[in-house]
Amino acid sequence: MRLSKGVRSAYSMGRNRSEETSPMVLENAVAPAGAARAYLFLVITTLVWGGNAVAGQLAVGQVSPLLLTSLRWLFVCVALLAFARGKVAGDWPRLKPRLASIAAMGVLGYTGFNALFYLAAHYTRGVNIAILQGAIPMFVFIFAYLAHGTRIRGAQLAGMATTLVGIVLVAAKGSFATLAALDFNVGDLIMLFACALYGGYTAALRSRPQVSDLAFFTVMATAAFLTSLPLVALEWAQGKLMMPTPWGWAVTLWIALFPSLLSQLTYMRGVAMIGPGRAGIFANLVPIFGAAMAVAFLGEPFGWYHAAGVALVVGGIVWAQRA
Numbered sequence: 001m002r003l004s005k006g007v008r009s010a011y012s013m014g015r016n017r018s019e020e021t022s023p024m025v026l027e028n029a030v031a032p033a034g035a036a037r038a039y040l041f042l043v044i045t046t047l048v049w050g051g052n053a054v055a056g057q058l059a060v061g062q063v064s065p066l067l068l069t070s071l072r073w074l075f076v077c078v079a080l081l082a083f084a085r086g087k088v089a090g091d092w093p094r095l096k097p098r099l100a101s102i103a104a105m106g107v108l109g110y111t112g113f114n115a116l117f118y119l120a121a122h123y124t125r126g127v128n129i130a131i132l133q134g135a136i137p138m139f140v141f142i143f144a145y146l147a148h149g150t151r152i153r154g155a156q157l158a159g160m161a162t163t164l165v166g167i168v169l170v171a172a173k174g175s176f177a178t179l180a181a182l183d184f185n186v187g188d189l190i191m192l193f194a195c196a197l198y199g200g201y202t203a204a205l206r207s208r209p210q211v212s213d214l215a216f217f218t219v220m221a222t223a224a225f226l227t228s229l230p231l232v233a234l235e236w237a238q239g240k241l242m243m244p245t246p247w248g249w250a251v252t253l254w255i256a257l258f259p260s261l262l263s264q265l266t267y268m269r270g271v272a273m274i275g276p277g278r279a280g281i282f283a284n285l286v287p288i289f290g291a292a293m294a295v296a297f298l299g300e301p302f303g304w305y306h307a308a309g310v311a312l313v314v315g316g317i318v319w320a321q322r323a
Helices: 005-013 032-059 065-083 085-120 126-148 154-171 176-181 186-207 213-237 246-298 304-322
Strands: none
Touching (some): 032 085, 032 126, 032 246, 065 213, 065 246, 085 186, 126 246, 126 304, 154 304, 213 246, 246 304
16 A cells, blocks of 8 residues: 555654544545455454354353453464564564553453453343444544544534444333333443443554554553453452363354454554544444344344344444544
């Protein structure tokens, strides 16, 4: 992908002024071919994320959720040792000053999100988890505004409100009585908190250091594994630790290869190519892919409120992004 001289200059300045340089400078400069590649990366990402909702349900009763979170990042770190050491060594001078912030991003987007994601699977359905992931772009908008002062227009607020209505509809199972009594499924609430963490991680990607995706991901994955160990210790102390069954190992391996490794790299590459604003719209595919796979592979029921929730979540995000 070739950038114009002015864009290259803005990109270079971003090394020293990452918080001051707008990602829209780069977003608007993406050539059609580069945008097409970014779209492919992001579609692959959301397809895998949708499948992760199914995998989370399949893992229930096969491996405890916090151990699953730790094992997935252990497998990723072992894999990265084979082909990422050179990248990390080459980028280390730019990585070292930012280790604390990079580690914090790994804790938010990887350890925190995934631990809550698999914990939520023990209390709610895969369809709900898939649809509620549509809340991530809403949180991205909020954190981008709080952290970077990104301007939010009236139409974007309306779109986020529409998305919120869809999320509440799913969480309340289409019941006004449930809504009035605030009697929501604890799993749905856990999933919403997980989405908030991932929204914060995505907004923080705007100020990532200018290093290779592989080196950046390796540091975050290592931080995710190390910070997951205290959670496993807590699970063991509470007597809830469950070692994987043969099926649990298979699910864990799939999660490590695809949601943990492949999709994170394609997501970071897509965001780097077109920016977090334009990339965020693709999250609306997660509820569609995830709900369809949960119904097809898990035989979960798909109620009218699920359909209405998908329509509102996707419609609200599209509305906000078009603004």
